[in-house]
Amino acid sequence: MADSAEIVASIRRRIVAGELKPGDRVPSTRQITRQWGVAMATATRVLTTLRQEGLVTARPGIGTVVASGLPSVAAPTRPRVPSPEVTRADVVRAAIVIADAEGSAALSMRRVATELGVATMSLYRHVPSKDELVAQMIDTAFADHPFTSPPPPDWLEAAEAGARRLWLIFRRHPWVAPAMSLTRPQVTPNALAYGEWVMSAMHAAGLGARHIFQVHLTLFSYVRGLAISLEPEAVAEQETGITYTEFVDAQGDTYHSLMSSGAYPTFHTVVTRADFDLDLDEQFEFGLRHLLAGLAGLPSAGGPVRLR
Template identity: 50%
Template sequence: MTASSTSSRYREVVAALRRRIEAGELAPGERVPSTREITREWGVAMATATKALTELRHLGLVRAVPGVGTVVAERGRASSRTTTTPARGTPDDRAGASRSPAATDRTLTTERVVEAAIAVADAEGVSAVSMRRVAVDLGVATMSLYRHVRDKDDLLLRMMDAVMAASPLPAEPPPGWRARLDLVARTLWTIFRRHPWLAPTMSITRPQATPHALPYTEWVLAGLAAEGLDLQDAFTIHLTLFNYVRGTAVNLESEAEAEAASGLTNEEWMEAQQPAIDRIVAEQRLVTFARLTEEGFDFDLDALFEFGLQRLLDGCTDLVETARRRRRPRRPATP
């Protein structure tokens, strides 16, 4: 696609959404299409969709709401860059006119910055998060963000810690090592489900220093050490468990991006691939796989997570039982 055609498509998206807003089809406070929905509806690239929403923000027609997404701006909250002239004389209009960017900057907090960044990542993916984008959503100067976060890496680290802090483990762990590990895994899966961008941003080889993630490690280590496992084995189990949950959850974000780029759901994409798969199966005489395709397979990521988690915990049982036997005191020989 050429630069001119990209510009034309971006303006087309802006004009269409603006018409919907001005016609009342999208009411104040109502969510507007996300970047992923825009890519599907108009067949544009993610960057074009992001640019269109940014322009609508500049025009004062939409705003970001942490935890919700991008919504139609209420009357009187429009940016000074909007091309429409507001009615004069109302208290709300006078208050809006007297509110300067500096005044907004003074009310800015680190928590607000992090919440706005999480809202962008939840709605559009972590690639859409930038210092400029967050500043636009908050209605402040970009440089004002640097009084609260050092840079984008610092912002991302704070985002990760904030979503972990929102789902703390209970004060008292359940009895038994397996129930403890099961709860850790399920809590992590729920967090990754709620914030699909999180799993790809976390690293097992270069772990980030997130204070609210370390209690998860402590829970696993303490539970396994209590059974007699040495800390090396306990930490290896922790890494294996975490990497399983994270590795499965990585598919959440990649699937959302693939659906946005192609406009096809997972089921629709598989249907489109079926003729090519059938051809390969026939050419290579993969008779067992052919039987599977005839039977069909109901792919469900939650079911896959559940199956794998139970098999992983089953595999840890032998290690735990061996450690228990080592700890069990020997009975003195009967004279």
């Protein structure tokens, strides 16, 4: 079984030789564990060492890739010198890049410190805990997608716009949906600003306070519930290299074996006739349209709202 130094040397040689070029993905932690037969901790240490040497970097939505401006010799460069200029915003942004690229499971205070080239303990001057770091990451994600104009007078239009903005945030940052809690919500300024924008339109239309809160929670729960599937799918595809379609195709034998038993006739008929490929964006549109249609009957100061 190889140790981390041997694996680092192997990947380093491929990078320096030009076999892996800037922007190319390097083996993920899951691929390293399979290829070299090592534990996940060893695989993580390999990628961390390569990052410290400046050979690879995390790229949102892609994974760990070969960095640009590589050293021209095979010898590793020195680890980056800790910078006294690191700010709280730097810590939060670095954490977001890691979570976007590799999923929330890859996020740790030590990992963020490695990306910034500082001591792990120095991060605690900016964020007292990982939970606080995640809360700040959520707040920043909402801050990056603000509402820049007042809500429309039609509260249903505002509710739809709010749901779409939430879906956009979850799409850009797949870790946000599972990180947010309905029962123990993170109270942050920009997440509250989102809720304020949506609920103010309902309040102006004359909906009662209880209905306002219930509509807001219903829409949030719908969008978040669908978006929770985004991160595990992205991580699974990154680590295995198998797309959703390829995964479904690989289940063909098992599916046909179960269907041949005759125990699931309706399921088989529906799946066969629907000609359906799961598209989360399409499912979001379908669910939102019908959810808004149901909410349209709520009484307000102007009577029941009608969908246009």
